[in-house]
Amino acid sequence: MSTLLKEIKTTIKDLLSRKGRSFLTILGIIIGVAGVIIIISLGAGAQSLVLGQITKLGSNLVAVLPGKSNENGPPTAVFGVQIKTLNLSDIDMMNDKGKVPNATEVAPFVRGNVTIVSGHENVDTSFTATYGNYPRIQNVEMSKGVFFSDEEGRSGSNVIVLGYDVASSLFPNGNEIGGVVKIIVPNTNPSSTESSNSIPFRVIGVQKKMGTVAFQNQDDQVFIPFSIGQRQILGIDYVQFARIKVNNNLNVKSTMEDIKRVLRYQHHITNPDNDDFSVRDLADAIKLLTSITDTLRVFLGLMAGISLVVGGIGIMNIMLVTVSERTREIGLRKAIGATRKNIRNQFLLESIVLTFAGGVLGIILGVLISYIIALGARFAGYDWAFIISPFAVILAVTVSIITGIVFGLYPALKAAKLDPIVALRYE
């Protein structure tokens, strides 16, 4: 053991005596390892950011979507298919305390893209049409005015709540409340002669600046009462999705079962395999999102791993040069009693020490860059966590040592095979 330590010391001394070249040799490994560390760290940071934002929405939410979908797969609507199997009578049934006792709030949703006009200003944005209980289901903070009431939401009053960015585009002067905006409705009825008509709305509230939550800019949207959005703007009679708030986290699963039972009864479904709706809770969404981001991380990690292989080839190249440069030394060592094994181990040790050093420097570099990126993200206002997983560090070191062994073996064997006389005569 002490001889190995001594040999490692000698090797390090030897490598340090040609610092510049040793550094260039391991540059590829440094970059590869740093890449792996950064990607894994950023992946974990981004994942925790997104999951944190989703959890903020509330973990006692249940979503009902039309159409059957696989538990872990994306909802059918993601593929652009319009499914019309969910309607307002389903919503009313879910609101029935006798049938779904633990649902405190049930809200239907439709969404679409519209152009909103106020005076000379106009803006393209997306609208969400829902009930007035929306603020009790999801976190809504108003900077001015109020969200529409249950009564306004249900009766379909022409009132509108603006997102922060929409408000500042339409009302540069800031006096939004009480102002009137028009939503341009593209005419979907081909028999009509008019190309479009517009619906006026009275602004009753402006949301606080919220930033991007779950990949969606919360400031670039407007809220309007459900029936106006559904009937007058989209001209449809179904519900795109519904959200249900459950009174207690512990009742989420039982409520999901209640909802399924109610909807199966409503839709005359006896076999659950024929469900034309899907019920999900946030745990499902988190699972789905985690599986997507995990796949992405593995993929990016592999890309960075390829650069490690390239770095390894660089090591092999330089080690081959080193072996041929030190042919005489190898000859001498053999003449004074070194066996093939001694020579092989000497060069193998050298490449392992090199790649190990590259791994350590790469980790330092990668952690540093990840930290700087985390600081930058926090500065930009994201709730970004700086995460370095010990797994990534162990993986990086292991892979770099294995790289040293794999790519150092061929040069080392070549050195060990040298004939002492030929090596001694080599000029």
Next chain:
Amino acid sequence: MLIELKNIVKNYDNGGVVTKVLRDVNLSVEEGEFVAIMGPSGSGKSTLMHTIGFLDRPTSGTYLFDGENTEGFSDDELARIRNNRIGFVFQSFNLLPRTSVLDNVMLPLMYNNSKANQEHRAKVALEAVGLGERLNFMSNQISGGQKQRVAIARALVCDPKVIFADEPTGNLDSKSGSTVMNILEKLNKEGRTIILVTHDKQVALHANRIVTIRDGEIVSDVLVPESERVHSKEIKDDTDL
């Protein structure tokens, strides 16, 4: 008998063209002898030395070293013999660059079974060649004569029975050369067998026996009368002062 070569033949095969470098060489060397192997270049004297020194294997023939037939020895066994029973001194010194004098001398001990007192043994060997004071000099900071003396210390450090010196003075000026020859003589007087390869008659005359080889065959093998032997004095080179 320390070294006994019987009918040693060495052929080199260069892509079908066979060159006979050693033809049926018979040679015996007793412990304590100082043998010079002479011959013009291309005569096979270096090949003979490599064969005796286990750097190369003969094509055919028997080689008894210290009474042991070495014919079936593995590469590792030959490496062990080279390590602890033979010392080599080369014309071009072959010291490791960027490495201290002491570490150069300790190098063979790295491959030796007995790991004890490495530094002490290296120091003793360096004192024997008069370089006890230069342990921490780098090998490229010393003169040619000193380099060869470091090389001799390196050959001595495992306490070998025999030292092979291949043109040890070939790259040296006459002063340094004479110091090196003086050291070899001293080692011989202490009982070590010396086998010297040279083309220089004056150098060869330090030995007590001269073997001449030509075209792969030993053409003469004579004892040097004591009256004709040359004895070198130790001459301090300038850098020693």
